[in-house]
Amino acid sequence: MSALKGIFGLSSFRKNQLEAINATLDGKDVFVLMPTGGGKSLCYQLPATCQTGKTQGVTFVFSPLIALISEQVASLRSKQIDAHNLGSAITSTEDAREAARRLRSSAKPSIVYITPEKLKESAQVQEILTDLYEAKLLARFVIDEAHVIASWGRDFRDAYTELNVLRERYPDVPIMALTATANQSAIQDIINSLSLRDPVCLTQSFNRSNLHYKVCDKPSTKKKSIEAVAAYIRSQHHNDTGIVYCFSRNDCEEVALRLREDYNLPARHYHAGMDPKERELNQVDWLNGKYNIIVATIAFGMGIDKPDVRFVIHHTMPKSLDGFYQETGRAGRDGEAADCVLFYAYKDSISLRNMICSDRDRDKSLPPAEKKRLQEELQAVTRYCTNNVDCRRSLVLDHFGEKFDPANCHNSCDNCCRGGVTMEKDLTDETLKIIALFNEMSAITENFTLNHFKDVYRGRNNLKIRDAGHEKLKSYASGAQLSPEMTNRLMSEITTLNIFCIKRVPVGKWTQEYVQACLAGTLRIILKFKDEGPPKGKAPAAAKGRGSKNGKQKAPEAESFLSLYRDDDGRDEISDFDDMDVSGFVMEQPVTGAAINEDLTQSLFNELKKLRDNVDISY
Numbered sequence: 001m002s003a004l005k006g007i008f009g010l011s012s013f014r015k016n017q018l019e020a021i022n023a024t025l026d027g028k029d030v031f032v033l034m035p036t037g038g039g040k041s042l043c044y045q046l047p048a049t050c051q052t053g054k055t056q057g058v059t060f061v062f063s064p065l066i067a068l069i070s071e072q073v074a075s076l077r078s079k080q081i082d083a084h085n086l087g088s089a090i091t092s093t094e095d096a097r098e099a100a101r102r103l104r105s106s107a108k109p110s111i112v113y114i115t116p117e118k119l120k121e122s123a124q125v126q127e128i129l130t131d132l133y134e135a136k137l138l139a140r141f142v143i144d145e146a147h148v149i150a151s152w153g154r155d156f157r158d159a160y161t162e163l164n165v166l167r168e169r170y171p172d173v174p175i176m177a178l179t180a181t182a183n184q185s186a187i188q189d190i191i192n193s194l195s196l197r198d199p200v201c202l203t204q205s206f207n208r209s210n211l212h213y214k215v216c217d218k219p220s221t222k223k224k225s226i227e228a229v230a231a232y233i234r235s236q237h238h239n240d241t242g243i244v245y246c247f248s249r250n251d252c253e254e255v256a257l258r259l260r261e262d263y264n265l266p267a268r269h270y271h272a273g274m275d276p277k278e279r280e281l282n283q284v285d286w287l288n289g290k291y292n293i294i295v296a297t298i299a300f301g302m303g304i305d306k307p308d309v310r311f312v313i314h315h316t317m318p319k320s321l322d323g324f325y326q327e328t329g330r331a332g333r334d335g336e337a338a339d340c341v342l343f344y345a346y347k348d349s350i351s352l353r354n355m356i357c358s359d360r361d362r363d364k365s366l367p368p369a370e371k372k373r374l375q376e377e378l379q380a381v382t383r384y385c386t387n388n389v390d391c392r393r394s395l396v397l398d399h400f401g402e403k404f405d406p407a408n409c410h411n412s413c414d415n416c417c418r419g420g421v422t423m424e425k426d427l428t429d430e431t432l433k434i435i436a437l438f439n440e441m442s443a444i445t446e447n448f449t450l451n452h453f454k455d456v457y458r459g460r461n462n463l464k465i466r467d468a469g470h471e472k473l474k475s476y477a478s479g480a481q482l483s484p485e486m487t488n489r490l491m492s493e494i495t496t497l498n499i500f501c502i503k504r505v506p507v508g509k510w511t512q513e514y515v516q517a518c519l520a521g522t523l524r525i526i527l528k529f530k531d532e533g534p535p536k537g538k539a540p541a542a543a544k545g546r547g548s549k550n551g552k553q554k555a556p557e558a559e560s561f562l563s564l565y566r567d568d569d570g571r572d573e574i575s576d577f578d579d580m581d582v583s584g585f586v587m588e589q590p591v592t593g594a595a596i597n598e599d600l601t602q603s604l605f606n607e608l609k610k611l612r613d614n615v616d617i618s619y
């Protein structure tokens with residue numbers, strides 16, 4: 001307790017911190033699962049300052065990012081804690097050399113940070129550890145961001161999985177593993193991989209009760225979408241600190257510039273492609289409050305610990321719910337209310353999907369299993385965005401295997417705030433009709449837009465339909481009884497399920513979007529809708545009023561989902577996700593409508609009919 005106050009300047013422990021500290025001081029292995037911003041660092045930083053534990057000496061912390069390490073070391077040194085950075089495999093800084101010298105001297109540091117790669121590749125580090133072990137001067141090993149051990153694909157870090165050598169080579173040293181993102185099977189993988197012995201498992205809800213979630217329709221042009229972001233910030237968070245996440249580097253720069261120049265908002269950009277000095281300056285200026293708003297790619301995230309972030313806006317949807325949780329996890333770390341607003345556009349999910357499938361930006365193709373995993377992650381986040389019924393909190397937590405009672409949301413997400421009675425509708429028959437219509441249309445027309453397809457399905461009668469002779473088709477108007485909202489939700493679901501996909505073809509400055517068939521599924525299509533009643537609560541604006549002049553909530557200017565297809569030719573600005581910050585994806589050539597064998601389609605159809613009662617997938 002005296003260290004908590006005297007060194008860290010804190011008055012009380014948060015949930016599970018004291019238990020973790022006592023367990024490691026008692027020489028036990030510990031697994032800690034705490035939500036983002038929960039205070040994991042203290043669980044090992046405080047014991048590192050104690051010389052009363054069962055094991056004495058240096059605490060070694062394995063951390064994935066050198067930037068994160070530098071910040072932690074600087075923050076500990078500012079508290080007069082003897083912390084050092086032993087560095088990464090690729091850097092050999094003066095700091096790292098000094099750390100090695102100190103570890104060999106009699107004045108050993110309390111806590112040393114290192115990347116797993118450095119341990120794997122440096123004979124010198126291995127030698128130092130062996131010497132310390134023999135002298136009984138290793139207090140504990142700490143594996144921060146331990147979910148990396150259980151991650152695969154792009155997040156895979158060979159050296160993380162090889163941390164099992166710690167238990168093999170230094171069996172008497174207690175290990176603590178910490179993470180904010182792991183479901184039950186990942187937890188087990190971590191425990192097995194590190195050979196933790198009868199670990200004290202301290203897990204708690206992933207729920208961040210002070211974060212308020214909302215999804216808004218993203219306007220179809222960049223200008224309008226930036227206007228919507230600016231309107232939201234000005235009306236809800238004027239003068240507040242926040243982060244705007246964009247997918248591409250170009251977007252970051254443009255959004256920050258427009259916010260500054262057109263809306264007089266103090267914004268700067270941050271992405272991995274910037275000059276490192278300028279990037280660091282923008283980060284430091286934001287941390288110090290010189291600018292309130294940072295417009296960033298996901299390069300800005302893990303380890304960002306500014307307590308008073310009052311809003312996180314996704315100008316582009318994230319690629320996964322894990323990413324969404326991590327990124328929104330930067331908000332409200334002081335425990336005060338904060339808003340997480342995601343601007344969703346169907347076209348963004350199509351662009352991201354095309355990227356996952358694209359060979360661009362990659363030297364070699366991703367293995368099919370990896371591509372599939374990325375697509376599934378995107379499907380999950382797309383469903384989160386299009387679901388306007390279920391509690392957002394429960395949707396996010398369900399992703400981590402946690403059951404959350406929406407009654408405990410207390411109207412702090414947009415869906416819980418909406419009134420009305422939830423109804424479930426089995427739309428399997430409608431899906432069959434859509435597939436039938438698609439087959440009839442693609443037999444006489446090579447390319448058609450989703451907008452046009454919807455018009456035919458809903459039985460509209462315009463010149464374009466008559467010119468193509470689509471009003472004469474057997475399945476014309478087969479969806480006439482569905483509301484526009486249901487039609488949109490259903491079309492989105494069909495695309496999410498890969499029954500249809502959208503082919504985007506650049507035509508000069510524009511992109512044409514055409515519907516294509518991918519595969520016919522054997523699924524039941526059940527969607528929930530809300531029978532709108534009076535709203536149950538105000539739309540979440542958790543930190544609403546803070547700095548807002550009149551406290552009135554002005555809804556962000558947003559267009560409806562339908563408006564994305566208002567231009568009948570499916571025209572849209574060409575996405576400039578080409579400069580995204582993540583590396584690579586592989587493109588699967590979509591099957592064209594014309595290429596689909598009719599017999600095959602018919603048999604898939606029959607299968608769908610046959611199996612529909614056996615498979616029940618509800619969303």
Ligand SMILES: Nc1ncnc2c1ncn2[C@@H]1O[C@H](COP(=O)(O)OP(=O)(O)OP(=O)(O)O)[C@@H](O)[C@H]1O
Nearest residue numbers: 010012013014036037038039040041042180303305
């Ligand atoms: N007992 C406490 N009382 C008050 N504030 C605390 C306490 N413990 C930690 N904090 C503060 O909470 C913030 C988040 O802590 P920390 O960076 O350790 O989170 P984390 O769990 O590592 O989160 P993430 O996984 O998102 O990085 C920090 O600003 C820290 O100072």
